[in-house]
Amino acid sequence: MNAGLPGVGIGGVFYLVLALFMPFLELYKTIKGESSLKRWGIVVRQLVMAGSILAGMWLMGLFLGVLLTISGGMETEKISELVQIAQIGQVGQVAEIAKLNIFHMAPVIMSLMTLLVILILTQVLVFLFRPSVTR
Amino acid sequence: MAEDMDLTWTFYHHGYDVRFVPKAMCYPIEPHNFDFMRKQLRRWSHGFIQNVVLHWRANLRIPYLRHLVSVALWDAAIASLVYLFIVPLLVVIYGQPLFLLAYVIDLPAVLIPALFTPEGRKNYGRVLASVPAFFILRTVNGYFILNAMWEEWVRRRPLKVYEKGH
Numbered sequence: 001m002n003a004g005l006p007g008v009g010i011g012g013v014f015y016l017v018l019a020l021f022m023p024f025l026e027l028y029k030t031i032k033g034e035s036s037l038k039r040w041g042i043v044v045r046q047l048v049m050a051g052s053i054l055a056g057m058w059l060m061g062l063f064l065g066v067l068l069t070i071s072g073g074m075e076t077e078k079i080s081e082l083v084q085i086a087q088i089g090q091v092g093q094v095a096e097i098a099k100l101n102i103f104h105m106a107p108v109i110m111s112l113m114t115l116l117v118i119l120i121l122t123q124v125l126v127f128l129f130r131p132s133v134t135r
Numbered sequence: 136m137a138e139d140m141d142l143t144w145t146f147y148h149h150g151y152d153v154r155f156v157p158k159a160m161c162y163p164i165e166p167h168n169f170d171f172m173r174k175q176l177r178r179w180s181h182g183f184i185q186n187v188v189l190h191w192r193a194n195l196r197i198p199y200l201r202h203l204v205s206v207a208l209w210d211a212a213i214a215s216l217v218y219l220f221i222v223p224l225l226v227v228i229y230g231q232p233l234f235l236l237a238y239v240i241d242l243p244a245v246l247i248p249a250l251f252t253p254e255g256r257k258n259y260g261r262v263l264a265s266v267p268a269f270f271i272l273r274t275v276n277g278y279f280i281l282n283a284m285w286e287e288w289v290r291r292r293p294l295k296v297y298e299k300g301h
Contacts, residue, residue, distance in 0.1 A: 010210045012244045014202075049251050056243025064236060115206065122195075122205040131196035 010118065012053070013111040019050035061101040068102065136294055137182020144186060147200050148193045157252065174298040176276055180283035181294035183211070188287065212284065215277030239270055 022043045029035040143153050166172035187194075187208060194200045218238065225234040249262050286292045 009241055009244065010213070011206050012241065014206045045251075049248060052247045052251075053244050056247050057241075060240065060243050064240070067236075068233060114209075118205050118209050119202060122201050126195050126201065129192060129195055131192065 009111060010115055013108075013115050016050050016053065017112070017115070019046040022046055058101065065102045136178050136185055136297065140182060140186045141189070144190050144194065144200060147197050148190070173279075176279040177283070177294065178298065180276070180279040181287060183207075183280070184283045184287045185293060211280045214273070215281045218274045218277045219281070238274065242266075245269060 026035055026039060026043045029039070146153050166175050187204060191204075194204055222234055222237045225237075226232055246266055249266065250259065252262070283294075286294070
């Protein structure tokens with residue numbers, strides 16, 4: 001996400017992919033002797049942030065799933081039953097609530113595919129215009 | 136327009152790296168009414184498009200910059216269409232106001248990084264208070280970015296007058 005520019009989430013997905021890739025890159029640098037504790041601190045911070053975003057999106061999906069189900073006038077009895085289960089905290093049955101989550105893998109995969117297409121198109125531009133210097 | 140973006144990208148083109156310093160503090164004077172904000176958003180949108188036009192070839196040389204700008208450009212265009220046309224159309228066609236939740240569905244992705252940022256500065260209250268404004272501004276900004284694309288790319292009428300927004 002950039003200051004002054006709207007975004008629909010592809011930039012966010014790009015950030016998540018990079019943040020989740022950081023430990024692997026840092027591990028490689030550690031093996032090569034190019035890493036430090038300070039660098040690992042940044043990696044952990046970004047990982048925590050990316051993990052929090054994913055968890056937050058999952059919770060948001062759950063909230064919206066419940067909201068959509070209630071507003072649709074369907075299964076209201078089931079919802080109240082599930083909320084009761086959640087309050088009691090019966091493991092296993094609580095998983096039933098998770099089925100209401102609208103945060104499924106399909107939109108994530110779609111965003112990743114879109115991101116991949118953008119990155120491939122950018123590489124195609126590089127191939128077509130062959131910039132003289134590459135850093 | 137957007138001389139800070141122009142400067143940053145030019146640094147990269149000349150072999151320098153630009154780094155984010157999270158502890159740096161800045162207290163900008165924000166626009167106090169919509170007229171000033173309109174000028175600012177117009178400048179930012181036109182500035183981004185002008186910088187893309189001006190630097191796209193040079194940006195292709197730098198992997199970090201080319202990927203970041205490509206994603207930002209795509210995201211800005213698609214997001215604007217989604218927020219200004221697709222979501223309202225879905226609401227009207229299906230008569231279902233719940234589609235409006237699409238405007239805030241990414242709340243965690245916006246809120247969580249914002250809460251990480253003021254670490255040590257203890258200004259969580261201000262950050263939280265400004266979050267609703269972000270969603271309004273993002274949608275309003277959709278108009279300005281589409282307008283900038285239309286004016287700069289289609290009508291070939293670049294913004295040349297720097298109207299001070301703040």
